[in-house]
Amino acid sequence: MPADSPNYAIARIDLPDALTHGWQVRLQRRGIKYAKFFADAPLGGIEASLLTARKWRDCLLKRIETEDRARICQRSTRNSSGVVGVSKVSVVTNGVRYTFWQATWSPESGKRRCVKFSIKRYGDTQAFELAVLARTDATGH
Incomplete structure (x- = not known):
């Protein structure tokens, strides 16, 4: 209904x-x-x-x-990045660990979007900055 x-x-x-x-x-x-x-x-x-x-x-x-x-x-107590919607994520695939910064947002109710930036490719600082920029661009704040 x-x-x-x-x-x-x-x-x-x-x-x-x-x-x-x-x-x-x-x-x-x-x-x-x-x-x-x-x-x-x-x-x-x-x-x-x-x-x-x-x-x-x-x-x-x-x-x-x-x-x-x-x-x-509000920033969650679990948020260690200091930026709402930006988090550091590690996954293991076929025994290989991949670490990246991820920006997540909701463009509309019931929808969720995210974009990931590899730390191996960009380095920790640049991957974080790219995630923050992606989140800011997507949400306007």
Whole structure:
């Protein structure tokens, strides 16, 4: 269901044998699962429980979006380069270690781009500077 649908991330649950009737909100962002069930009876019926589920979902989405913005704009404690979106990466392929500086950014929601600069080819300082420049060019900051 598209994110702009009124019932995005909301599903109807009707289990007569278990006397369970209501709406289930389920979302997952960055590996974290969020879920809450809104039973009809205590909330005044099907429509009232649906409205309550939508309000909870909308508040959750706003909170997640705010947290994502804060995360994107702040340097992570795991960042050792000092530049957001630039990291030193080492990989081993067929027993050979390759080390490079990588610039990563998100051109739009749900998309991720990266470019790598070999330390062997450019040297540590120049590879780092190229990664910073690539990130700056791509994001404008």
